[in-house]
Amino acid sequence: MPRISNALIRHARSIDKLLPPLLRPCRELRAAQNELRWLREHAAKVASTRNAKVRDTLLRNLVLERAKGKPLQYLLGSEYFGDLQITCRPGVLIPRQETAASVAYLARLVRQAEELPPELRVLDLCTGTGCIPLLFHDELAATRKDVRSRYLGIDISRDAVHLAHYNLQKVWRQKAYADKSVTAFVQADVLIDPFDDQNAGMPCFKAALNHYRQPPFWDILISNPPYISPSGYWSTTTRSVRLFEPELALLPPPNPDASDTERGDVFYPRLLSIAQHVEAKVVLLEVADLDQAHRVARLAQDADFFDGIEVWRDWPDQPNDAEPVELDGFPVIGQGNGRYVLCWRAQGAPWLGKDVVAKAETEPLSHYSLQPTFIYRPPSKIPL
Amino acid sequence: MTVAPWICRSCLSRISRPLIRQRLRYQSTAACKVSTSESISPALLARARSIAREHKGLADKLANGFDARSAKKLGEHGGVVSTLKEWEKANESLRELTSLIHDPTTDPELLSLASEDLATTRTQLADASQSLTTSLVPVHPFAHLPCLIELRPGAGGSEAAIFAGDLLRMYQAFCNRNNFRATLLKYENADGTTEAGVPLSEAILEVESGGAYGLFRCEAGVHRVQRVPATETKGRTHTSAVSVLVLPSVQENSLGEEDFEDPESDYYIDPKEVRVDVMRARGAGGQHVNTTESAVRLTHMPTNTVVAIQDARSQPKNKEKAWRLLRSRLAQARREKREEEMAAIRRSVVGVAKMGRGDKVRTYNWGQQRVTDHRSGTTVHDLDDVMEGGQTLDKVMESVRSWLMERDVEAMIAEETDAKK
Numbered sequence A: 001m002p003r004i005s006n007a008l009i010r011h012a013r014s015i016d017k018l019l020p021p022l023l024r025p026c027r028e029l030r031a032a033q034n035e036l037r038w039l040r041e042h043a044a045k046v047a048s049t050r051n052a053k054v055r056d057t058l059l060r061n062l063v064l065e066r067a068k069g070k071p072l073q074y075l076l077g078s079e080y081f082g083d084l085q086i087t088c089r090p091g092v093l094i095p096r097q098e099t100a101a102s103v104a105y106l107a108r109l110v111r112q113a114e115e116l117p118p119e120l121r122v123l124d125l126c127t128g129t130g131c132i133p134l135l136f137h138d139e140l141a142a143t144r145k146d147v148r149s150r151y152l153g154i155d156i157s158r159d160a161v162h163l164a165h166y167n168l169q170k171v172w173r174q175k176a177y178a179d180k181s182v183t184a185f186v187q188a189d190v191l192i193d194p195f196d197d198q199n200a201g202m203p204c205f206k207a208a209l210n211h212y213r214q215p216p217f218w219d220i221l222i223s224n225p226p227y228i229s230p231s232g233y234w235s236t237t238t239r240s241v242r243l244f245e246p247e248l249a250l251l252p253p254p255n256p257d258a259s260d261t262e263r264g265d266v267f268y269p270r271l272l273s274i275a276q277h278v279e280a281k282v283v284l285l286e287v288a289d290l291d292q293a294h295r296v297a298r299l300a301q302d303a304d305f306f307d308g309i310e311v312w313r314d315w316p317d318q319p320n321d322a323e324p325v326e327l328d329g330f331p332v333i334g335q336g337n338g339r340y341v342l343c344w345r346a347q348g349a350p351w352l353g354k355d356v357v358a359k360a361e362t363e364p365l366s367h368y369s370l371q372p373t374f375i376y377r378p379p380s381k382i383p384l
Numbered sequence B: 001m002t003v004a005p006w007i008c009r010s011c012l013s014r015i016s017r018p019l020i021r022q023r024l025r026y027q028s029t030a031a032c033k034v035s036t037s038e039s040i041s042p043a044l045l046a047r048a049r050s051i052a053r054e055h056k057g058l059a060d061k062l063a064n065g066f067d068a069r070s071a072k073k074l075g076e077h078g079g080v081v082s083t084l085k086e087w088e089k090a091n092e093s094l095r096e097l098t099s100l101i102h103d104p105t106t107d108p109e110l111l112s113l114a115s116e117d118l119a120t121t122r123t124q125l126a127d128a129s130q131s132l133t134t135s136l137v138p139v140h141p142f143a144h145l146p147c148l149i150e151l152r153p154g155a156g157g158s159e160a161a162i163f164a165g166d167l168l169r170m171y172q173a174f175c176n177r178n179n180f181r182a183t184l185l186k187y188e189n190a191d192g193t194t195e196a197g198v199p200l201s202e203a204i205l206e207v208e209s210g211g212a213y214g215l216f217r218c219e220a221g222v223h224r225v226q227r228v229p230a231t232e233t234k235g236r237t238h239t240s241a242v243s244v245l246v247l248p249s250v251q252e253n254s255l256g257e258e259d260f261e262d263p264e265s266d267y268y269i270d271p272k273e274v275r276v277d278v279m280r281a282r283g284a285g286g287q288h289v290n291t292t293e294s295a296v297r298l299t300h301m302p303t304n305t306v307v308a309i310q311d312a313r314s315q316p317k318n319k320e321k322a323w324r325l326l327r328s329r330l331a332q333a334r335r336e337k338r339e340e341e342m343a344a345i346r347r348s349v350v351g352v353a354k355m356g357r358g359d360k361v362r363t364y365n366w367g368q369q370r371v372t373d374h375r376s377g378t379t380v381h382d383l384d385d386v387m388e389g390g391q392t393l394d395k396v397m398e399s400v401r402s403w404l405m406e407r408d409v410e411a412m413i414a415e416e417t418d419a420k421k
């Protein structure tokens, strides 16, 4: 990373002596000025009843912590995710703008669909702060008062599940929603194979569904799992992420037999198999870049379960203005880095405004399945 | 290349619209006095008479069967017609009285009665002229909207920036005193605080109350300050300037959805013509970085209009603000363009001053403790009260509104004369 020039530091100092330390994490003057304003507002709010001296000391301490790389979101205790203010605490990953962009985009596609199931079910694996189901619901409820929806967020971390519950309470109180949607957050390990009875500690995904009396079938599956490979961790993540955000949220667990790339991809085969088990009609998986998007899209294709697959960049609502516009036959939409893989089955196509016939066009004949694509969905009163 | 199509569409095809709109909306109250004279311009009078004739025709038509459009028009013209009647009555009695007084054969008793009546009839005529004028003068089509006041320091370096801050506080205090809801949409100064005396680089104040645009549009233009700056060691008086831009502010509910969707509207923007840039995280994005960048920049490509907002931590909030600002700016540009074309039509009229960015409109002089508005020619001496947004400011603003209304009347008369040619 290029050094910050002395001229810039001097200029920043002439504006405010608290600015130069903020240049270190922010790199740019404009960004540092914004952060200083937000920190100042925060200090004023926290210390409103005390005297100016307390406030100044507080501000100075905040600036010093920020200069050491502590994320602003942990210092202020929140991050904006779409329209929602999500509480953040050290130990749980800070929600990212790119995640919000794609989740909101998906929800906006779905809410335009003419016909939706009487209860739309959305499963979020590796939920962290719970931001994804909360935003999906917020977007859906904004225009579709007629749709009841159900959300389940799952995470291995106790802190994350606690925080997700807290955010659920807070957002519902703030937004005063009037619909009858249900949201639950549950602790479970999505990597454990449900058919392997060997595990004793953390419940697997399926056991958690049973234990918490959650339905076995889900319409939409979203996940932003840990996806960074060990080499990517050291070369691509910023210092602030490495020093202050939980490794558990970023790096898939070590495995002596796996290559560097394989380790980054550990979650995807599991997520796709859960998608099949819960008979998801639409699946949206976050990835690190176009290369990983490509690998995950191929994996989804090989599962021979989906009728359409495409890749979304960071800002899927923007027109794609950069190569490639297609990866190996998978359309690439939006602007920015490769960020999401979207897979859908024929029943989910109309929710996305897609034509149902995608499969015959994009896949070679050998993949063509003679089985009917419609799958019988048992009534939900069958005991779990 | 891309300039031609939209200018043609937006300006030339829209040029006829404000005329129609203006004809439909007239001053409903005589809030601002145009003049106290009993005379009324012949052109305005002719116009009132032609309206009255049309009115009669419509009434006849209605007698033969109901027609919603005629009925509506009839209602709109009713006010003009009845005021015209009053005016004609007063005018008639004035003529009778005058001829009585000038007639040498009039007996003395009658003469003294007539002279007594003359005074009251004169006031009646003046009042009727006044209300006839107001009922004919168009209300600005956006007068009912909230507004955005944008302040930017001009010539004069940091003193201009300090004065921009003073003006901002003046408008805030004015709003506060009058119970208008005002919020800072954008505030930028050197160090990101809102402390007094800190040089300001740009501020946008939104006055959310209805009718604010009608009230504040007279504030647009260059405001000049003459004083000894705090930083001046030799005691010399400096002259600096701040430019004030006033835009009608459009929120979804103030115009109704259809105005955003309607390609004929000034506020319509084709989303395909706008490039949205969000400040991206450097590098890989996603889980790799936890950036706080939330800035949004919108570029309207055909006109190269750029707005950038970065105040809020929430990106959608910034985007929403940016769209609001872009709509207001483009609508203003389209209106100005159209007004220029109309000004060409009214070229015969001298003295129709355009209120825009370029003109020096007001001077605040500290040494003489006075404020002079160069349009209305009004000077007040309670500078402090003006700067505190007090009633003296009301007085100045009111004088400009009257002046503006006179200009509008002149312009309209010019139009009438033009139409006759």
Ligand SMILES: C[S@@+](CC[C@H](N)C(=O)[O-])C[C@H]1O[C@@H](n2cnc3c(N)ncnc32)[C@H](O)[C@@H]1O
Binding pocket: A092, A093, A094, A095, A096, A099, A125, A126, A127, A128, A129, A130, A131, A132, A154, A155, A156, A157, A160, A188, A189, A190, A191, A224, A225, A226, A227, A248, A249, A250, B287
């Ligand atoms: C990248 S974070 C995503 C958080 C959140 N969905 C978001 O977008 O901000 C990944 C999350 O996965 C959780 N996690 C890691 N391993 C897991 C596992 N085996 N089973 C379930 N959750 C896991 C972590 O605790 C972390 O909260």
